[in-house]
Amino acid sequence: MDISEEKSATLIAEHDRTEAPKMTENTTAKQVADMKAEHATTVGKPLVDNAKMSMRGVDVFYGDKQAVFGVDLDIGENEVIAMIGPSGCGKSTFLRCLNRMNDTIEICQVKGEISLDGLNVYDPKLDVVPLRARVGMVFQKPNPFPKSIYENVAYGPKIHGLARRRSEMDEIVETSLQRAGLWEEVKDRLHQPGTGLSGGQQQRLCIARTIAVSPEVILMDEPCSALDPIATAKIEELIAELSQNFTIAIVTHSMQQAARVSHRTAYFHLGRLIEVNNTKKVFTTPDHELTEAYITGRFG
Amino acid sequence: MDISEEKSATLIAEHDRTEAPKMTENTTAKQVADMKAEHATTVGKPLVDNAKMSMRGVDVFYGDKQAVFGVDLDIGENEVIAMIGPSGCGKSTFLRCLNRMNDTIEICQVKGEISLDGLNVYDPKLDVVPLRARVGMVFQKPNPFPKSIYENVAYGPKIHGLARRRSEMDEIVETSLQRAGLWEEVKDRLHQPGTGLSGGQQQRLCIARTIAVSPEVILMDEPCSALDPIATAKIEELIAELSQNFTIAIVTHSMQQAARVSHRTAYFHLGRLIEVNNTKKVFTTPDHELTEAYITGRFG
Amino acid sequence: ARDSISIVGSSTVFPFSKVVAERFGRATKFKSPTVESTGTGGGFKQFCGGVGVNFPDMSNASRRIKQAELDNCKANGVTDIVEVLIGYDGIVIANSVKAKQMKLSRKDLFLALAKKVPNPSGGDTLVDNPYKTWKDVNPTLPAIKIEVLGPPPTSGTRDAFVELAMEGGCSQFSFIKAYKSSDKNRFKEVCHILREDGAFIEAGENDNLIVQKLNANPNALGIFGFSFLDQNADKVQASYVDGSLPTFDTIADGAYPVSRPLYFYVKKAHIGLIPGIEQFLAEFTSEKAWGDEGYLSEKGLIPLDEDRRATIAKRVKALDSLKSL
Amino acid sequence: MNSTNSAEKPTTAELVERSLAKRRASEWRFKQMGRASVAVGIIALLILFTQIIGNGIGAFRQSFIHMEIEFDPDTLGMTEVNHEQLALANFDGIVRNGLRELFPEVKGRREKRELYSIASYGAGFKLRDMLAADPGLLGQRVSVKLLVDDDVDTYVKSLRAGDPYEDRISEAQRKRIDKLLESGALKLDFNTGFFTSADSAEPEQAGILGALLGSLFTLLVTGSLSFPIGVAAAIYLEEYAKRSRLTDFIEVNINNLAAVPSVIFGLLGLAIFLNFFNMPRSMPLVGGLVLTLMTLPTIIISSRAAIKAVPPSIREAALGMGASKMQMILQHVLPLAMPGMLTGAIIGMAQALGETAPLLMIGMVAFIAEVPAGITDPATVLPVQIFLWADSPERAFVERTSAAIMVLLAFLITMNTLAIWLRRRLERRW
Amino acid sequence: MQALERACFFDLNARPNRLEYIIPPRGFMNSWVLIVLMAALCATIFVAGRSRSLNVATGVGGTRYLNSLPFYYGMLSALWAILPALVLVTLWKIFDGQIIEHIVISELPDDVVFEDASQRGLMLNQIYNIMNGQLSADAAPAYLADSVARLQALKAHADLLVAVLVVMMMVGLGGFAWWRINPQLRARAQVENVFQLVLLGCSSLAILTTIGIVMSVLWESLRFFHAVPITDFLFGLEWSPQTAIRKDQVAGSSSFGAVPLFAGTLLIAGIAMLVAVPTGLMSAIYLSEYAHKKVRAIVKPLLEVLAGIPTVVYGFFAAITVAPFIRDTAVSMGLDNYMAVTSESALAAGLVMGVMIIPFISSLSDDVINAVPQSLRDGALGLGATRSEVIRQVVIPAALPGIVGGVLLAVSRAIGETMIVVMAAGLAAKLTANPLDSVTTVTVQIVTLLVGDQEFDSPKTLAAFALGLMLFIVTLALNYVALHVVRKYREQYE
Numbered sequence A, B: 001m002d003i004s005e006e007k008s009a010t011l012i013a014e015h016d017r018t019e020a021p022k023m024t025e026n027t028t029a030k031q032v033a034d035m036k037a038e039h040a041t042t043v044g045k046p047l048v049d050n051a052k053m054s055m056r057g058v059d060v061f062y063g064d065k066q067a068v069f070g071v072d073l074d075i076g077e078n079e080v081i082a083m084i085g086p087s088g089c090g091k092s093t094f095l096r097c098l099n100r101m102n103d104t105i106e107i108c109q110v111k112g113e114i115s116l117d118g119l120n121v122y123d124p125k126l127d128v129v130p131l132r133a134r135v136g137m138v139f140q141k142p143n144p145f146p147k148s149i150y151e152n153v154a155y156g157p158k159i160h161g162l163a164r165r166r167s168e169m170d171e172i173v174e175t176s177l178q179r180a181g182l183w184e185e186v187k188d189r190l191h192q193p194g195t196g197l198s199g200g201q202q203q204r205l206c207i208a209r210t211i212a213v214s215p216e217v218i219l220m221d222e223p224c225s226a227l228d229p230i231a232t233a234k235i236e237e238l239i240a241e242l243s244q245n246f247t248i249a250i251v252t253h254s255m256q257q258a259a260r261v262s263h264r265t266a267y268f269h270l271g272r273l274i275e276v277n278n279t280k281k282v283f284t285t286p287d288h289e290l291t292e293a294y295i296t297g298r299f300g
Numbered sequence C: 001a002r003d004s005i006s007i008v009g010s011s012t013v014f015p016f017s018k019v020v021a022e023r024f025g026r027a028t029k030f031k032s033p034t035v036e037s038t039g040t041g042g043g044f045k046q047f048c049g050g051v052g053v054n055f056p057d058m059s060n061a062s063r064r065i066k067q068a069e070l071d072n073c074k075a076n077g078v079t080d081i082v083e084v085l086i087g088y089d090g091i092v093i094a095n096s097v098k099a100k101q102m103k104l105s106r107k108d109l110f111l112a113l114a115k116k117v118p119n120p121s122g123g124d125t126l127v128d129n130p131y132k133t134w135k136d137v138n139p140t141l142p143a144i145k146i147e148v149l150g151p152p153p154t155s156g157t158r159d160a161f162v163e164l165a166m167e168g169g170c171s172q173f174s175f176i177k178a179y180k181s182s183d184k185n186r187f188k189e190v191c192h193i194l195r196e197d198g199a200f201i202e203a204g205e206n207d208n209l210i211v212q213k214l215n216a217n218p219n220a221l222g223i224f225g226f227s228f229l230d231q232n233a234d235k236v237q238a239s240y241v242d243g244s245l246p247t248f249d250t251i252a253d254g255a256y257p258v259s260r261p262l263y264f265y266v267k268k269a270h271i272g273l274i275p276g277i278e279q280f281l282a283e284f285t286s287e288k289a290w291g292d293e294g295y296l297s298e299k300g301l302i303p304l305d306e307d308r309r310a311t312i313a314k315r316v317k318a319l320d321s322l323k324s325l
Numbered sequence D: 001m002n003s004t005n006s007a008e009k010p011t012t013a014e015l016v017e018r019s020l021a022k023r024r025a026s027e028w029r030f031k032q033m034g035r036a037s038v039a040v041g042i043i044a045l046l047i048l049f050t051q052i053i054g055n056g057i058g059a060f061r062q063s064f065i066h067m068e069i070e071f072d073p074d075t076l077g078m079t080e081v082n083h084e085q086l087a088l089a090n091f092d093g094i095v096r097n098g099l100r101e102l103f104p105e106v107k108g109r110r111e112k113r114e115l116y117s118i119a120s121y122g123a124g125f126k127l128r129d130m131l132a133a134d135p136g137l138l139g140q141r142v143s144v145k146l147l148v149d150d151d152v153d154t155y156v157k158s159l160r161a162g163d164p165y166e167d168r169i170s171e172a173q174r175k176r177i178d179k180l181l182e183s184g185a186l187k188l189d190f191n192t193g194f195f196t197s198a199d200s201a202e203p204e205q206a207g208i209l210g211a212l213l214g215s216l217f218t219l220l221v222t223g224s225l226s227f228p229i230g231v232a233a234a235i236y237l238e239e240y241a242k243r244s245r246l247t248d249f250i251e252v253n254i255n256n257l258a259a260v261p262s263v264i265f266g267l268l269g270l271a272i273f274l275n276f277f278n279m280p281r282s283m284p285l286v287g288g289l290v291l292t293l294m295t296l297p298t299i300i301i302s303s304r305a306a307i308k309a310v311p312p313s314i315r316e317a318a319l320g321m322g323a324s325k326m327q328m329i330l331q332h333v334l335p336l337a338m339p340g341m342l343t344g345a346i347i348g349m350a351q352a353l354g355e356t357a358p359l360l361m362i363g364m365v366a367f368i369a370e371v372p373a374g375i376t377d378p379a380t381v382l383p384v385q386i387f388l389w390a391d392s393p394e395r396a397f398v399e400r401t402s403a404a405i406m407v408l409l410a411f412l413i414t415m416n417t418l419a420i421w422l423r424r425r426l427e428r429r430w
Numbered sequence E: 001m002q003a004l005e006r007a008c009f010f011d012l013n014a015r016p017n018r019l020e021y022i023i024p025p026r027g028f029m030n031s032w033v034l035i036v037l038m039a040a041l042c043a044t045i046f047v048a049g050r051s052r053s054l055n056v057a058t059g060v061g062g063t064r065y066l067n068s069l070p071f072y073y074g075m076l077s078a079l080w081a082i083l084p085a086l087v088l089v090t091l092w093k094i095f096d097g098q099i100i101e102h103i104v105i106s107e108l109p110d111d112v113v114f115e116d117a118s119q120r121g122l123m124l125n126q127i128y129n130i131m132n133g134q135l136s137a138d139a140a141p142a143y144l145a146d147s148v149a150r151l152q153a154l155k156a157h158a159d160l161l162v163a164v165l166v167v168m169m170m171v172g173l174g175g176f177a178w179w180r181i182n183p184q185l186r187a188r189a190q191v192e193n194v195f196q197l198v199l200l201g202c203s204s205l206a207i208l209t210t211i212g213i214v215m216s217v218l219w220e221s222l223r224f225f226h227a228v229p230i231t232d233f234l235f236g237l238e239w240s241p242q243t244a245i246r247k248d249q250v251a252g253s254s255s256f257g258a259v260p261l262f263a264g265t266l267l268i269a270g271i272a273m274l275v276a277v278p279t280g281l282m283s284a285i286y287l288s289e290y291a292h293k294k295v296r297a298i299v300k301p302l303l304e305v306l307a308g309i310p311t312v313v314y315g316f317f318a319a320i321t322v323a324p325f326i327r328d329t330a331v332s333m334g335l336d337n338y339m340a341v342t343s344e345s346a347l348a349a350g351l352v353m354g355v356m357i358i359p360f361i362s363s364l365s366d367d368v369i370n371a372v373p374q375s376l377r378d379g380a381l382g383l384g385a386t387r388s389e390v391i392r393q394v395v396i397p398a399a400l401p402g403i404v405g406g407v408l409l410a411v412s413r414a415i416g417e418t419m420i421v422v423m424a425a426g427l428a429a430k431l432t433a434n435p436l437d438s439v440t441t442v443t444v445q446i447v448t449l450l451v452g453d454q455e456f457d458s459p460k461t462l463a464a465f466a467l468g469l470m471l472f473i474v475t476l477a478l479n480y481v482a483l484h485v486v487r488k489y490r491e492q493y494e
C-alpha cells in the first residue's frame, strides 16, 4: 500500500468528525457540485506507463440516458485502484464495462475504447469468455447460484478446466473459501445451497467464487458492503495479497477502505471521472475541488 | 444521541488503527471467541421499562440448525437500537422475527415470545398484515418491485389506504423519496422501473418505500451498506429524525454508524445475544470480553 | 324443449340422412334434424336408451338391428320401432388407377386375407396364412405383395365385408362349410378372422384416407364404400369380384356379391310429439329422394327396386312397427 | 493457485486458452442447435401451411352461372307473393326453364336431367328468397347469378389446374360447360356463401359459419371458465397449500389429468352433463364444459410453473410492506406470472379448439344445417366440421376441408393474438 | 308431402296467440336483465359499504383506525349480497323448470296418466313445442292448450318472482352487512377467507374431475375384468379384439393382452418426445437467450400455432407424405431385408406428433427461462462462462420445475393423441420395438373401441374402459416418480 495505516486512519477520523455538522447544507451544496461536475474534466494522473487495462473516451448509455461520460483511465499492472463517488454516479456501470458485463443489459450501449494488455475489449470479434476469465468480477448484489456452496466455488474452475482431479478441485474450493474468510463458517455445510447463507456470507461466497478462477484483473463492486470489520479486514488482506500478482479495481463507499487498500483512487461524479491520483494524494491534497468536497464530506 | 459525535469518532479512529495489525491472529482468535460465545449469557441491560417490543427466550431454527439462541431483549419506545456482530451471527434472522418475515421461509421455525405493545406477535390467530404495517422492514438485499419508482413508494400507502387523493399520494411519494435522499436523482424518472436504479439508489428506494407507510417500528437491515458517506449521512439524519416518534432497530456492520445513530447497542455472536448496553457504554467500556474483542477488532 | 328431430347412427348412412335432413329443413317450417354419426352400434345404444326428449328419435344402421339390441330397446321401454330399408351400399375392393385392375374372386379374398387358411398342400387342415403375394393365392393374379387397407374390427363396414366376402369365400371349401352346421363358432372363427401379420392393414374409418393411400401406393388394395369409388373414379378403380364390377346396376340387382342393406329405425313413441317426424319420413321415402333418379342416388345410395320402395313407403306411412327379426 | 512454485503452474489465461477452442465449438454447436430447432418448427409449419393453403385456397372461389330467369307465374304456380304460395312454388321449374333457354337443342329426358344438374339444388331457394324480398319480380325477367353443382364446379376448377377431372361428367355435359365458360356465363367468383352459411350436404352450399360460431360459443364457455379456475387452482396450490401428502396427491393428480386421453373426458361429460344433469346433446355449453375439464390441467400446470418462477424476494418485499397474502398474490405474483399463465391459456385453448374426440361422446359430431345463435343451440365445431368433411365422399369437400382448416387457423391466430399481445406487454426480466 | 303441412319456412315467428292469462311481456325478466340487475345492485352495495366505512372512519379519526381499507368493507358487503343471491339463482335455474313443469302436469285432466317419467317428459316437450309454435295445437288434445297458457304464465311469473326474491335478498343481506360495518370489523380477513375458499374450491375441481373419471371407467372396467382375467389383460402379449368380437364366443384370453398397446404407446410417445424435447427445449433456449426480441415476438406465437393445427391435418400429413417417404427410404436402404418395413409406421406417427407438441415444451420453457433472474446469468457470465454453459448449468437447472411441467404436458399430449396414430401408424397391435413397423396405442384403441360399431356390453367395448383405467394408473405412477425426481433436482433461486 502506498499510504501508511497510521495516516489514513487519522485522515478518516478527521473526515468522520467533519461529516456530521455539514449535513444540513448538503442538498443545495450537492446541486452546486452536480452543476460543476457537468463541466469537469479529469484532473490528476489518469494514465500510467505499465497499464494493464486502459480506457479511452468511454461513454455509456442506458437507452437515451448517458450514465458515463468520456472517461480516460489506465489501470496499472498489479495495481489496486479504488473507485469512489456518490451513489448513482456510474461506478458500477463503468466497472461492468471492463469485462463487458454491460453486454447483458439490452438497453446499455458502450462507446469508446477499452483494452486489456493492448487487446481491444470491445472488438466485436473478441470472444468474451477468455476475457471474463482474465477479468473476473464480484457484483454489487451478491448473486450466488442456487447450487451448493461447493458447486458455487467450483463452477469457474470447472468450466475453465482449471482442475484435473476431484482432489485438485477440493483444494481450490477450500483455499478460495479460506482466503475469502468463509471456510470456517461453511466447512460443515459445503453441500447445502449457497442461497441459504446470510447476506455477508453470500458476499464472501461470491468473492471466493471469483478468486477461484485466479483472474488477472479482478473487479470488485463493493465487496465488503455486507461485511463486519473483521471479515472486511480479511478481504482487505486478501486484496493486498492478490495485488502482488493481480490487478484489482474496487468500487467502495468506504473512504477508509479505499485509503487502506488502494494505490490509486479515482473519483467519479455524475458519470464523469473527476480526479485520479495516488490514493495518498487524493485523500490528503486532492487536486479537484469536487474531490475535496466529497472526501471531506461536503459539497461546493 | 447518547454519545457525542466527537467521542465516537475518536473511538472509531482508534479502532481502525488497531484493526490491521491484529488481523493475522484472527483465525484462531475467532475460534476461541466462538467457543466462548457458545456458553455466554447476555450481560448488560437487555430489558427496559418502556418497552415497545420485547423478546423473551427467542430461538430460531433453520431446519435442524439453530441460528438464534434464547435471546431476551427489549426495544424501548422511540429508541434506536443497533445490532452488531460478525457476519452470519444471526442478526438478520433475529430482526426478521420481529415482524414475522421469517414465516416466509419454509424451514424456519421461531420459538419464544415476542410482543409488540403487549401484543403477542407469534399468536397464531394474529393477523400479520397490521403487524407488518406497524413494524416495517428494510431488507438487507435491496428488493425493489419490478414496477416504476413511483409505484414502489406508493405501494404501501396504497394498500394501507393512507392517501385519499392522487395529490396526497404524490406528496407522500415525494416526501418519502426526499427523506431517503433519492428525490433529486429520480424526480425526472419516477415512472421508470425501480430495478433500473444503481445499487445504492435501490437501497434508498427501499428505505423510502418503508417509511412511506410511517410504521411505528422500523427494522433496518444494513440500510446504508451500498451508500456513500453523504447518502449515509442523509439516512442517519433520517433515522435521528424518525426516532423522535418511532422505534428503530438497525443492523449495521459499521460500528461508527452504530455509535452515531443508536441509543443502545446489542452485540450478537454465533446466534447469542452477548451484550446489550447504552451505545456509549458498549463502545467505551463494554462489559463482556467478546464485545470488547469485537469492537476493538480482535477476538479473545 | 327439443323442437328438432334427432338422428344418430351409422356413418355409412350419415351422408344420405343429412341430405334428406337438409332438404327437409329448407323446404318445411320444421327445423333441420340433427344428424349424428356415431356408428351403427353406438346409435342403437342411444336409440334404445329409452323414450323421452333426451333420446334420439331415429337411428341409422348399415346392418339390420340385432336381437340383443332389440331386447335392450324393449327393456328400456322402446317397444314400437319402425324399420325402414332405404337402399344398398356396395363394398368395393379397389386399387390405384396406376396399377392393373384386379380380377378377384371371394375365394381369393378369403385366401389372401384370412388368418387361417386351408393347408395349400392339401388336406382338411388349417394353417396360418402363408401367402405373401397375390400370385401365391391364385396364379392368374399378378405377383405383387398382398397389402390390403381396410376398416378396423370396430367398424360396420368390416363386419359386412367379413360376412359377405370372406364368408362367401370360405364357404367354397366344403370342410369349412361343414362347420356352419356342426360348429357355428368354429365356422365364424375361420371365416371372420383377418390376418394380423401386416398383409391386412387396419386403416381407420376414414375412407378418403384409404383412397389417398392407394394413390400413393399402387401395390395396395383398399376396402371401402361405393360412394367413395363413385367420387374418386380418377384415382382408384374397383376390382372385379366374382366377375362383376361394382356399379349401380350390379349392386342393385345383386350381381355384385359384396353389398349390404342400409336402414333407419324410428321410435314410434316420439311421433307427433317431436315436430316433423312423419313429414321427415315422408320426405325420405319420396320418389324424388330415394327413387332411381332421386337425389340420394346422386350421393351414391343404391336404390331399391320400384316395388320394394312402394311397399316400404306404404308401410312407413302406416307406421307398421317391427314385430321381430 | 500461486502459493507454491507459481513459475511451473500455468496461468489461468493459459489454462483457459487450452480448452477454449473446444468450448467455442460447443457454444457454436449449441447455438446452431437452437437455430436448427427453431427452423424445424418453422419449416414444419410452413410445409403444413403450404399444403393447407394449396389445397384449400380453391374453396374460396366458386363457380356461378349467370343467366336470365323469368319469374313466370305459370311455371311457379303463383298468383301473388305470399307465404303459402312461396312455400309451394316451383322455383326449380324456372331454373330449368332458364337452362333450357341456354341450350334449346337439348332433347330427351335423360339429357335434360343432365342439363338441369348444372345448377345447384340451392338455386331454387335463392330465387325464392329473391322473390320474397322483392315481390315485384313476379312475372319479370331478370339476370341472376346462381350456384352450380359441385361436380361442375370441381370440373371447372380442375380445367384451370390443367388436369381435368372428367369422370363424373358426361361428354355432352362437358361440351355445354365449355360453351358456358367461353361465353362467360359460367365463371369463378368469390365464395361468400362459404362464410355465411352452415353445413350442407351439398359441397357447393356448405359453409363454415355454423361451425365457426359453434367453436366460438364453445370456446367462450371454455375460456371464461378454465382460465380463471385454472389460475385460481394454481394459486391455491402454490401459495396457500402447505406441502403435505395431500397437496402432493393433488399435484400428481393434476399432472395425471393432463395425460388422460381426451376421449375419456368425453365419457365423463357424457356421464355428468348428459346423463346426470340431463343436458341435451350437441350443445356448445356442454362441449365447453367438457373442454374446460380437459384444458384445466394444462392451464394449472403452466400457471404453477409461472408462479414458481417468481423470485421469493418479490414476495418478501410485498409482505414486508404489510401486504396481505391476497394483495401480494394479486398485485405482485400474478402480474409477474401472467405471461406464463397466458402461455398455458394459449396452448390449452389451442388444444380445445382443435379437439374432436371428447365431443364425439356428447353429440357434437353431427350434421347441423342451422347456424347456432347461442350456447344452447345445437352446434358443431370447426375441428368436427373438418373431421366430417374429410370423411365425406364428395370430391368438392376436399378443398373445403382445407379451407375450413384455414378458417380454424385464422380463428386460432385471432384468438391468440390478444393473449400474445397481453403476454408481450407483461413480460419482463428482472 | 302434403300441401297443408308445408307451412311457410321463413315465418317461424308467427306463433299462436291464444292466451287466457295476463302475462308480462315475454322475456321481460329474462336472464340478462337479471344479471345486469344483480351486477348493478352489487356495485351499489359495494359503494354503500365503502362510503359507510369512510363515515365510520371519520368518527374514529380517519381510515388509519379502521381495521381494513374502505375497499374491503365495500367488498364484504357486496359479497354478502351477491354470494347467497348467486346460490339462489343457480338453484332456481336448476329447479324452477322442474317445479313449474310439475305444476303444469299436475293440473292436467285426471284421465291423463303417465306410465313413466319419459312419457311425462315427452308430453312436456309437446307443450313447450306448442308454446313455441313448433307443433300445431290443432292436432293435440284440447287440454294441452290450457297447459300451454298455464306454462307460459307460470314461467313469466316465476321469472318475476325470482327477480324480486333476489333483489330482496341482496338488499337484505347486503344491508345487514352494511349495518354491521364498524371500525373493528375484520373485513379484509373475511374477504380474504372467501378468496381463499374460492381458490380451494377451484383446485378441488381437479380432484372431483379425477374422481369423476375414475368413477366413469371403474364400473365398466370391473365388468371387463369379470369377463377377462386381469392377469391376461396385464400380461397378455396379444391384442386382437376381432377374435372376441362376438358375444357368443368366449373372449379369447390371448386376445386382450394390453402389453402390445402399452409398448406401442411407449414407442410412439418415445419417438415423439425424442423429437419434441430437444427441439422444443432448444427452441425455447434460442428464443429466450439468443434471438433478438423481435424475432422472439414473432417466432414464439408461430410455434404455438403448431399446437392448434387440427390433428386431422397432421394425420393426413403423416399418412400421405411422411409415412411413404420413410418406407421408401428404408426400402431403398435395404432395411426391409432385416426388419418389417411398412407404409404405416410408428416412426411417421411419432415424428409428426413430435412436431405437434413442440410448442408445449418450447413456449412453457421459454416463459420459465425468461423468468430466471438476470443476476444469476450475470454471475456465471462474470466468471467467464460461455452463454451455452450459463444456460445449461445455471439457467436450465433454475428453470427446471417449469420445464418439466412443459415436458409432462407434452408427454401427456403424446399419450392422448389418436388421430395421427390411427392415420399413420395403423391400428394393428404389434409387440415390436421396430419403429418402421406399424403399432397402435392405448388411446387409439380406446377411441376406436368406444366409437366403433359395437355392442354395448361386449368385452370389446368394456376393454376400452379397462384400458382407460390402466392408462390412468400407469400415468399416475409415472407422475409420482416425476414429482419426486423434480423435487430432488429443483434449485430454488434467491
Ligand SMILES: Nc1ncnc2c1ncn2[C@@H]1O[C@H](COP(=O)(O)OP(=O)(O)OP(=O)(O)O)[C@@H](O)[C@H]1O
Binding pocket: A195, A196, A197, A198, A199, A200, A201, A226, A228, B062, B067, B086, B087, B088, B089, B090, B091, B092, B093, B094, B105, B140
Ligand atoms: N434460509 C436459510 N437457510 C439456512 N440457513 C440460513 C438461512 N438464512 C441464514 N442462515 C444461516 O443462519 C445463520 C444466521 O444468518 P443471518 O442471515 O441471520 O446472519 P447475519 O447476522 O444477518 O449475517 P450477515 O451480517 O452476513 O448478514 C447463518 O449461519 C446462516 O448461514
Ligand SMILES: Nc1ncnc2c1ncn2[C@@H]1O[C@H](COP(=O)(O)OP(=O)(O)OP(=O)(O)O)[C@@H](O)[C@H]1O
Binding pocket: A062, A067, A086, A087, A088, A089, A090, A091, A092, A093, A094, A105, A140, B195, B196, B197, B198, B199, B200, B201, B226, B227, B228
Ligand atoms: N439497468 C439500468 N437501466 C437504466 N439506468 C440505469 C441502469 N443501471 C443503472 N442505471 C443508472 O445509471 C446511473 C449509474 O448507475 P450505477 O449503477 O453505475 O451507479 P453506481 O455508481 O454504481 O451507484 P451505487 O453506488 O449506488 O451502486 C444511475 O443514475 C442509475 O440510475
Ligand SMILES: [Mg+2]
Binding pocket: A091, A092, A093, A140, A221, B198, B199, B200
Ligand atoms: Mg453500484
Ligand SMILES: [Mg+2]
Binding pocket: A198, A199, A200, B091, B092, B093, B140, B221
Ligand atoms: Mg444479514
Ligand SMILES: O=P([O-])([O-])[O-]
Binding pocket: C009, C010, C011, C012, C013, C038, C039, C040, C041, C061, C062, C155, C156, C157, E453
Ligand atoms: O358407421 P358404420 O356402422 O356404418 O360403420
